[in-house]
Amino acid sequence: MSAAALEHPLAKFIRPSARTTANCPGCGNGILAQSILRAIEELGLRLDDFVFVSGIGCAAWIPSPSFYADVLHTTHGRPIAFGIGIKVALPHKRVMVISGDGDLTAIGGNHLIHAARRNIAMTVFCVNNGIYGMTGGQVAPTTPLGLTTVTTPFGNAENPFDICELVKGAGASFVARWTTYHPRQLVRTAKKAIQKKGFAFVEVLSQCPVEFGRKTGIGNAVQMLEWYKTKSVGVARAKDMSAAELADRIVVGELVDIEKPELMETLEGIRRKAMASS
């Protein structure tokens, strides 16, 4: 068998100079990276149709530097704000942000809610591993109440965010949640999110066996995926469940899919009006 025949079908999307990974063994990043690239492939799009933007943290290293496309690896928490400038300059390109829960909801929370409010055409994948992985397992705004981390040695005193509810409340036109146990559903949703005319947000619960699994006692990557499988409940079924029943469950599926005015279109209308009136 020739070497070419062994080439991974998505290898063409990977930057030639970046064919190694810095991810820990068992990390969920690879599942999401593949799901996104499969969605792009199945839609018949090219990576040149996109500009990828990421912040700081493990998830930010999904597109940077691996995706063979224009990639902007930004400061901590700010990828969405950078992405807005890119989208205005290149309205015909698709801007995709891939970053972590710490990046997008803690330090970058303000940009997340305002981008959702603006409903700017942009796809955001938020990799939620429930912890700060890259810096060694500190508490995040998504860490469950009571969990012991290196900065909450006596247990986390704070409630975690429901990120999807936050983004929904801020006004996004598409919101979905899956876990890395659901790669096929993730590909389907990613295709919708990419095509959505508006702010499309996908939260992906993803295992960090090294920092999260070990510290919570949930275990290794396989055990964490089992945990996602056991705890996940589809959005349709969740509708008939009580708050108490849903307390420790992960509601997965497409939570919001609505039509509303999109920023780039609104801005174009304003430009036309301004040009005509002057």
Next chain:
Amino acid sequence: MRKEAVLTGRHFMMGNIACAEGALAAGCRFAAGYPITPATEVAERLAERLPVLGGTFLQMEDEIASIAAVIGASWGGLKAMTATSGPGISLMLENIGFALGTETPCVIVNVMRGGPTTGIPAVELQGDVIQPRRGSHGDYQIIALAPSSVQEAFDYTLEAFNLAERFRTPVFVLSDAFLGHMREELIIPEADRVPIVDRKVFPPDADAEELAAFLDEDVAPMPVFGRGHKAHVTSSCHDAYGRRNVVDAQALDVFIRKLHGKIERHRDEIVRVASDAEEAEIVLVSYGTVFRCARAAVEAGRAEGLRLGWFKLGTLWPFPDREIAALAARARHLMVLENNLGQLFHYVQAAAASRCRVSFLPPRVLGELHEIEDILKAVREVRA
């Protein structure tokens, strides 16, 4: 409102508006900002004018997002700027460092106000003079220009864009509350007489894997997004191809030195000073609106027989150290006038070394301009 980008003609205009017009004449088509006194008129003017020119102004959720969007738009191929004041600059500094590290052309206007902290929004202070030079973390070189008139608010903002494009770097315009809100004559030339510099870009089919896009002291071509160059852009330590390297001190050494060298090597092309100090014993060194007091004091002092001269720093960064050294070799005394407690003074002192005496004169009340009589009194004391 006229719809051309260059408002050719003679105007009676506010400094902040002139600043916005300088940007538009330079080709700025994207601006993002957050309201702040005394800079807001720059944003308001851009918000009114940009859509007419096919451009965009966005009011962002904060200054951090503003400079981020500006940098993003610049990578998307637009000339872009933001305008703010001290508190906004404090918030922007991390991302300004990002622009330096990724070699992103953009312009940041700081209409300086009275600080520290919230201070007094509508009172001028030259309080943020060192901040652009050292405010972002790490070791770097920056360009900063300080206009002293409404004409210069226009000219220097235009020049700031040209320098940003030429050197692929963020450039500061250090205006202030007096100048921002002052109205005086402005002459805007014919559109074809406006000097315009555009960034060097990647050739159409070039791939960022094969053509170096960073860390060239003579300025690498920019692989602007959306044109198929597949650029990898990171502000983390990287090589000439944009490949991240966060393990190797040797790579960091190259990263810092090349970015530094890019400005340092071309400092003669960047630095602009002006002077009228040929026969002067005592030279008043100043910049920005304080220069107007210095020049007036020189005229008044000469009328009473004092051998006075003035030296104006148009560029604050890179610091005109050689020009100051040459001046110090000719003069007996340099008196540095600033509307602060002595920021650039220390740099002037260091550049003059022991060639002549150097003293510092703040205004009687910080936030007010120097009284001519106070300056002359200080000059007479120095002479005695």
